[in-house]
Amino acid sequence: MSDYDLVIVGAGSGNMIADHRFDDWRIAIVDAGPFGGTCLNRGCIPSKMYAHTGEVAATAADGPRLGVRTSYDGADWPAIRDRIMGRIDENAAGGRDGQAKRDNIDVVVGEARFTGPRTLTVDLEAGGERTLTADRVVLATGSRPVVPPIDGLEELGGADHGCVHTSDSIMRLDALPQRMAVVGGGYVGSEFADVFHSLGVEVLQVESAERLLSTQDREVADLFTASAAERWDVRLGTQLTRVEAAGDGAGGDGLRLHLDDGSTETVGVLLLATGRRPNSDRLDLDGTGIDVDDAGRIVVDAHQRATADGVWALGDASSPFPLKHVANHEARVVQHNLLHPDAPVETDHRFVPQAVFASPQVAAAGLTEEQAREEVADLVVGRAEYGATAHGWALEEDDRHGEATGHVVKLLADRATGLLVGAHLIGPQASVLIQPLLQAMALGTPVAGLARAQYWIHPALTEVLEGALLDLDEQLAG
Amino acid sequence: MSDYDLVIVGAGSGNMIADHRFDDWRIAIVDAGPFGGTCLNRGCIPSKMYAHTGEVAATAADGPRLGVRTSYDGADWPAIRDRIMGRIDENAAGGRDGQAKRDNIDVVVGEARFTGPRTLTVDLEAGGERTLTADRVVLATGSRPVVPPIDGLEELGGADHGCVHTSDSIMRLDALPQRMAVVGGGYVGSEFADVFHSLGVEVLQVESAERLLSTQDREVADLFTASAAERWDVRLGTQLTRVEAAGDGAGGDGLRLHLDDGSTETVGVLLLATGRRPNSDRLDLDGTGIDVDDAGRIVVDAHQRATADGVWALGDASSPFPLKHVANHEARVVQHNLLHPDAPVETDHRFVPQAVFASPQVAAAGLTEEQAREEVADLVVGRAEYGATAHGWALEEDDRHGEATGHVVKLLADRATGLLVGAHLIGPQASVLIQPLLQAMALGTPVAGLARAQYWIHPALTEVLEGALLDLDEQLAG
Incomplete structure (x- = not known):
């Protein structure tokens, strides 16, 4: 008999599984880190708390344009950090304590690796190791930031050097630097560049591609890139080739960065945001029958079953x-498939939305326009600019007092099916505005007439959605 | 033969009708005021521009709580006013010029009144009068603020006194007063109280009912009232009984207000926001066969036809x-019914949403909980607080650093039909967050399972909707 009915490795989303329907299961939850995983501790949640704080600073700095004498005169970084990370740490601890109190659940703190079929050995944080056998294993071990190979970086100690950070450590800085470099133009790099810029740090962002957010719809990426480049120093098509300690090398003087555009820059902090990789390599999967793809992702079927019996990921x-x-x-x-093995459900990866919580915000789901032009024979594109709505005037989105922002809602529909195949939003509240579109996509609601089937409060920002849907209607009728 | 195929009285929403499908109609558009009506010139649009400006001031004033040294040091009122009203005036003029240029449309500037069946005489702004006959008449004459009977007010000249305002004039003040009184606790009074308070004016708001926004769901109204009362002086169950000039009576010293709570208050500005009435009384409708109800509203059927032939409102x-x-x-x-008299469509007044653009925002559609408890035999209530979501933490909506705001999404469903019958939101972005609910209500989408049918971006503010819908799911299953 196994020690456990279920062992869950990873207390991020993995920790959601064992609700009270599992009260008669013997369960172990194994994690070396704090409960809540990347999202709670080092990812989405604290980063959005910083994003809001940065937005408040930026709003105050920008007020005089509207006729209000507002100002931003710097950040009390320790107060911000302790406010945010204090809440995070309290929540993580609360999550662990809550599970540990339950009679049927053992919380095991340490790194787990396979030492047999459904057999895991944990290097305990408290010292020593412990081996657990289970009827079922769920692998929810997450991912971690990649530290790219850069000349000189390893000699400095990589991300252990006091001036070198990934998203894992950047939110717990001791102090704000005067100047920082962000390597990477994806959403992680761009969100942090935006926050630190808003708080008053001189930011240099280095991206090897020709635009930031390069996996987004081209138009959205270009608009975002142009906006960022107006606010901080963005170097596109550029790579960081070598890094060394500035000054006497003791670290107190920061880092000297050599870029392949021929420039040399000195910064107090270097943030590496060049991607993440799955933690599957730490599980000793060789010989377990659990397959991993070229990107290091555990291979699963539509029921989230891995390729070995009794293992899910x-x-x-x-x-x-x-x-x-x-x-x-x-x-x-x-969770469902563990409870109902005879009636398993499948994962739905259609219309997965994502957002970038920077200024401007970006939100998207489905195909980009470039993808859709390849895949959809009769593509219809509807669009509306924020500046063309009454609420957009309130936000000074149009060109009366400067340049129009160009913030836009762009919708892609397939004339053959009458359904949305993509939605791309860039501008204030994009992450909220996208929801009616996600609802329509998920439910298969035809877009023709959708604008007129419902009321849109005037003059709310949702009128930009109404405008884009009406434009789509006109294209579909034309 | 009539002079015109169509005369439209009122260039607010009435001005939307004559699009290019009417190019072979002879049309007159009559309005004494600027094009765009109340909404553009004296209502929703400029007031939301002020609301955003006030919000920026309030955000800057509140920043130190988050650890950013932001501040608000006063408003440059003429700059704000001229920025906002300049845009408004330009738009209104552009709207009139655009119509006047069209060959088939006459723009007639003046007050219209009936002098026969489908016959209108206009007191022209330029002097003199002109009589128009038409095959069809559309009455889109709007409404105006009520000036309530208050002792002493008429002697002062009513709303013509320099210190006495309605929403028609308040947005064009010469200067911000140090102190103002707002009479009325509806959305107009509350929005302006919020704006002027945010800009630094000492605000006294007087409401005869026991709460502000008294037509909203009780819980929402109570929460809004409590929030307002923390920020400015709110007098509930109170009436303004007498008003007189303060100081020497010349007006420069403002007004002295006598309230029925026994207090006397001196203010520089008095804003009367006690409701609006339809302008039907200015049309000389007696004897036209066009009926008006007790509230002064022109009676129409579901096709928007008035009770006289060839007249719509x-x-x-x-x-x-x-x-x-x-x-x-x-x-x-x-518009449709004019173009397609043989296939008329009906107005849809189900699920009309409305919002209050103050802080906190309020948005609602359908029945209040009080109404629903009367009308729905098996009512199910789902709710989620902003503070329980990750984005709510970013906005400091929970109680870690002060009191929880209590901002909430409350959903009402009828178990018998499985449909939403009401939605009530109070908190940031309520006017945007309500849209997926409006879409579901309008399309008759069952609420059971709606939360899980679609993705909700984490950690976007939309998760508070997801939470309320999940709570509803749980109640429906329970």
């Missing part, structure tokens, strides 16, 4: 969508 | 919902 460990709302969805699928 | 002139998005909807119904 979810979230960044296995998913092509390294997003918390997807991990949570997959966790619910695993 | 829409918007505040006739609607039980004095809201711009409803007037626009009704204008589209009239």
Whole structure:
């Protein structure tokens, strides 16, 4: 007999599984880190708390344009950090304590690796090791930031050097630097560049591609890139080739960065945001029958089953969508399939939305226009600019007092099916505005007439959605 | 033969009707005021521009709580006013010029009154009068603020006194007063109280009912009232009984207000926001066969036809919902019915949403909980607080650093039909967050399972909707 009915490795989304329907299961939850995983401790949640704080600073700095004498005169960084991370740490501890109190659940703190079929040995944080056998294993081990190979970085100690950070450590800085470099133009790099810029740090962002957010719809990426480049120093098509300690090398003087555009820059902090990789490599999967793909993701079927019996995986460990709302969805699928093995459900990866919580915000789901032009024979594009709505005037989105922002809602529909195939929003509240579109996509609601079937409060920002849907109507009728 | 195929009286929503499908109609558009009506010139649009400006000031004043050294040090009122009203005036003029240029449209500037069946005499702004006959008449004459009977007010000249304002004039003040009184606790009074308070004016708001926003769901109204009372001086169950000039009576010293709570208050500005009435009384409707109800609204059927042949009405002139998005909807119904008299469509007054653009925002549609408890035999209530979501933490909505705001999404469903019957939101972005609910209500989408049918971006503010829908799911299953 196994020690446990179920062992869950990873207390991020994995920790959602063992609700009270599992009260008669013997369960172990294994994690070396704090409960809540990347999202709570080092990811989405605290980063959005910083994003809001940065937005308040930016709003105050920008007020005089509207005729209000507002100002931003610097950040009390320790107060911000302690406010945010204090809440995070309290929540993580509360999550662990809550599970540990339950009679049927053992919380095991340490790194787990396979030492046999459904047999895991944990290097305990408290010292020593412990081996657990289980009837079922769920791998929810997440991912971690990649530290790219850069000349000189390893000699400095990589991300252990006091001036070198990934998203794992950047939110716990001792002090704000005067100047920082962000390597990477994806959403992680761009969100942090925006926050630190808003708080008053001189930011240099380095991206090897020709635009920031390069996986987004081209138009959205270009608009975002142009906006960022107006606010901080963005170097596109550029790579960081070498890094060394500035000054006497003791670290107190920061880092000297050599870029392949020929420039040399000195910064107090270097943030590496060049991607993440699944933590599957730490599980000793060789010989377990649990397959991993070329990107290091555990291979799962539509029921989230791995290739070995009695093993499931979810979230960044296995998913092509390294997003918390997807991990949570997959966790619910695993949960259901554990409870109802004879009536398993499948994961739904259609229309997975994602957002970038910077200024401007970006939100998207489905195909980009470039993808849709390849895949959809009769593509219809509807669009509306924020500046063309009354609420957009309130936000000074149009060109009366400066340049128009160009913030836009762009909708892609397939004339053959009458359904949305993509939605791309860039501008204030994009992450909220996208929801009626997600609802329509998920429910298969035809877009023709959708604008006129419902009321849109005037003059709310939702009128930009109404405008884009009406434009789509006109194209569909034309 | 009549002079015109169509005369439209009122260039607010009425001005939307004559699009290019009417190019072979002879049309007159009559309005004494600027094009765009109340909404553009004296209502929703400029007031939301002020609301955003006030919000920026309030955000800057509140920043130190988050650890950013932001501040608000006063308003440059003339700059704000000229920025906002300059844009408004330009738009109104552009709207009139655009119509006047069209060959088939005459723009007639003046007050119209009936002098025969489908015969209108206009007191021209330029002097003299002109009589127009028409095959069809559309009455879109809107509404105006009520000036309540208050002792002493008429002697002062009513709303013509320099210190006495309604929403028609308050947005064009010469200067910000140090102190102002707002009479009325509805959305107009509350929005302006919020704006002027945010800009630094000492605000006294007087409301005869026991709460502000008293037509909203009780819980929402109570929460809003409590929040307002923390920020400015709110007098509930109180009436303004007498007003007189302060100081030497010349007006420069403002007004002395006598309240029935026994207090006397001196203010620089008095804003009367005690409701609006339809402008039907200015049309000389007696003997036209055009009926008016007790509230002064022109009586119309579901096709927006008035009780006299060839006469339609829409918007505040006739609607039980004095809201711009409803007037626009009704204008589209009239437009269709003019073009397609043999296939008329009906107005849809189900689930009319409305919002209050103050802090906190309020948005609602359908029944209040109090109404629903009367009308729905098996009522199910789902709710979620902003503070329980990750984005709510970013906005400091929970109680970790002060009191929880209590901002909430409350959903009402009828177990018998499985449909939403009401939605009530109070908190940031309520006017945007309500849209997926409006979409579900309008399309008759069952609420059971709606939360899980779609993705909700983590950690976007939409998770509070997801939470309320999940709570509803649980109640429906329980």
